[in-house]
Amino acid sequence: MASIRMDGLTKAYGNLEVIHGIDLDIEEGEFVALVGPSGCGKSTMLRMIAGLESISRGEIAFDGEVVNEMTPSERGISMVFQSYALYPHLTVRKNLSFGLENLRMKRAEIDARVAEAARMLELDAYLDRKPKALSGGQRQRVAIGRAIVRHPKVFLFDEPLSNLDAKLRVQTRGEITRLHRQLGTTMIYVTHDQVEAMTMAGKIVVLNGGKVEQVGRPLDLFERPANLFVAGFIGSPRMNLYDGQIVGTEGGAARVASPETGELTVPLGHAASGRAVKIGLRPSHFAVGAEAEGSPLMLDVDQVESLGHETYLHGRLNGAETTTIVHVQNHLDAAPGDRLPVRPRAGHVHLFDAASGQSLGRA
Amino acid sequence: MLGFLTRTRGKSRMDVTDILAWAWLILGTLVIAIPIGWAFLSSFKPEAEINSFPPTLLPRAAEELVIEGYDEPLPAYLWTDETGEARTVGLVRRIGLKATVVDPASPGERLSVDAGAIEKQTVISAEWANYTDPLERFAFLTYLKNSVFVTVVATILTLVLNSMAAFALSKYRFRGSTTIFVLMLSTLMLPLSVIMVPAFMVIVGLNLADNLWGVIFSTVATPTGVFLLRQYMLTIPDDLIEAARVDAASEFRIYWRIILPLSAPALAVLAIFSVIWRWNDFLWPLIVLSSPENYTLQLGLNAFQGQFTVQWHYILSMTVVALLPVTLIFLFLQRYITEGVASSGVK
């Protein structure tokens, strides 16, 4: 177990800088997800932590000790690769023991550790098979097993679930979370799937273009996105965003207006009138139908996705062009062409500065 | 057979092009097989047979009869007497037009017959002395030993050195790697005939002239082998190497435990080719090796055929010995070889 500190971490290939001086602290035993769109630098960052990629500037320290010049094995990390990277010519047993043999560990100790990992991951029956003879899920478990046997200080996962089908993905998500509880090891998990990050991690680091956009607990990111990027990235379906303007301030409150939302009053102290803003409303933060009776906002429904226990309405607010998605718990009887009253839930209106994209607050 | 012939292209009827195609295949097969088959059969003929014309197809030797009262077996002849009756007799001696024969049925009785009435009898037999003599009386055993030594040692060194270089050139990006690779490729087309003289000077300078190691060392760093292995190793995912590094494997261990086992198919192809190349090499050993005790089989064979031009029974038997290993390798591994050639263009 180890805490990790990154200080001005930078990666450049020649003149092309892909990671721009990242500062980040990871507590001992934490489960951290690095999330972002493809090309945001999350995998590069993980590989720098692993020691597979050199560090151009800045430093990484494990438990206060700078590890920049250490090899992966010296850092005491282990890693689960996206492709699993199982040695195809070795049996499962050999795959698990290879790393321990490299460390010249005693045979009895190796066998004990392999047996322990096999029991934990239910691999006992496959120990003498080659990876080719395993299913995708079993291979995944071998890859995790190979990481476990080394008793690492830090676990690194590089999109480990992207090769699994949807059902196995949910199941494995649970297994990894359980593993984290059981081992209590620091884990860093890279994914482009915000659902994985939200469901598994204790802390999420949202990356974009080689920079950290926001760090926080899953719910924090959802409730209080620091900027437009995080607002758009976290939460599915995406937050509805509208171009608006502050039309007036009264005491501690501001009136913002957009063609879609009409005029809304939000408690905002420091806003100048006339400022261009983005108004964000999450699909789930609408009251619809009977609940919103009397609201001046009307939704023209274009499409209804009914999943039985929940319903998604795609439509246009106040006759504007922008598509708005509204999420309703439970089933809702609606059909394309319907016109329904909707009302944004109080306290769930997000405001962002249109120019900088930074959050102005939530009201 | 007809069904097989007519099944080309899944049509029921054979047209002209099908017939021409099959004619070509059969003709080609004969053209390839007949000279080799002829040499093979001839290699079992005794010296007297090999020099007779017109030749017989199969190796034959004079038939001999063991007859009571005669210490040596007598050559068998077919004697046709005045009545037209034919029987097999043993020839004791022949003087002028008369021959003395003896009938195995009555060994005590000698008959004097017309030499024109008897005809020599032969049987199909293999003259193994053609094979044993050159190995015992001439230095062919030495040549064979030298060839095996050069082939085995050069192949092992080729596999080790080429695979190490290919590993570095396929799995690392380091300064100069492209330069090295391009330099190697550019010499792929540079034949020995262009650098014959200076290459020999290097051999002399290293004191390796007339030494088997001179033949070995100059052939093991084949650009072809490095190229073939590198192309194969490029298909091994880099993830495996990184996983091994995370697993605390040293670079040499990665090479030995991960890359080499996974490159086995390409290594096998290179091994096969290397054996065939080194076994068949001619011009370079011809330049480097000067004393007969250092000759390889190919050199020995060439020297022998130049010296003893009439000893075809020995020349042919040693030719068969020289083509045997390659033929056996081909029989068992032809699929690897033809596919290796087709995919890499290596020869």
Place this chain on the structure above:
Amino acid sequence: MAATDDGYVRPAREAAVSSGDRGDRLLEAAMGVVEWPFTRLQRLIGLRRMPWVFVLPNMALFTIFVFIPVLLAIGYAFTGGTELLLWNRPFVGFENFSRLLSCGSYLDPATCELDLFWTAVFNTTWYTAFNATGTLVVSLVTALVLNRLTRGKAFFRAIFFYPVLLSPVVVALVWKWFLARNGLLNAVFADMMGERTIFLLEVLWSRFWVVYVSIWFHMGFYTLIILAGLQAIPRDIYEAALIDGTSRWRQFWRLTLPLLMPNLLVVLVLLLIRSVQVFDEAWVLTDGGGPGTANTFVVQFIYETAFATDVRLYGLASAASVLMGLALLVLTLVQLWLGKKAEN
């Protein structure tokens, strides 16, 4: 059932695996010995310099036996005398080249100062022309025929490829015997013509057989290359042509040949490159380029000038090598250019 050292009880079949395991451990121990210096080295010089350690042995031999000779070749061409060591040889400038190239008329080798060299150049030229076209045609036809086969393809492919693997000496001797005075061909020939011919002692016959044997020897290799090219042509093109009612003849001229052309051109240049270097099998077959100098080729000239005469003229041989190297360089550049063109 057998209990193994990891405490598991496994069926007997798997116990066998663990005995293989023991062999594995033995190998492991042996490998440790080889591994140790490398691991130490890695600790000493760091991971990033390790690739150099891996290329070094190969590069060293390569440098000594290929690069240095390439550089030396040029040095030799400009020096004279009979000393082997370059630094003992006097510099003579272009003398070797001017000797090789001085001719009364380039169309008649007899008027040249070194008539043997020009005879060899002429012989190599006609050999290259006949051998390259002959091999190309035979290989193309064979590849087309093989490509049509649905069954037996591997078998016939193997038959045609087999001679490629034989040694030049073996090939030469097999054919020498076939063409000998007592050989099989004469047995048939004498029946038809009433007399025996010693094929390899007659100028025209010997030249014919040198080319014939060479095609026989190498065509299998080029067949495989062309066959690979044919198999790379997508099947559906032919299916489309079939639906269009294209005749088979037209299919060949309008589809197969144009699509195969880049492949064929590369094969042709490769053939030219190899033909220019003809030596081994022709030399043994014709007992050193005979009858007379009818089959003396450039490589033989180089070899004999440098190694097989009492006065070893390394400079002259090297100059001839450099000239041949230049010819090969041109051909190689053509091939690279063709290859690049084929890619686009």
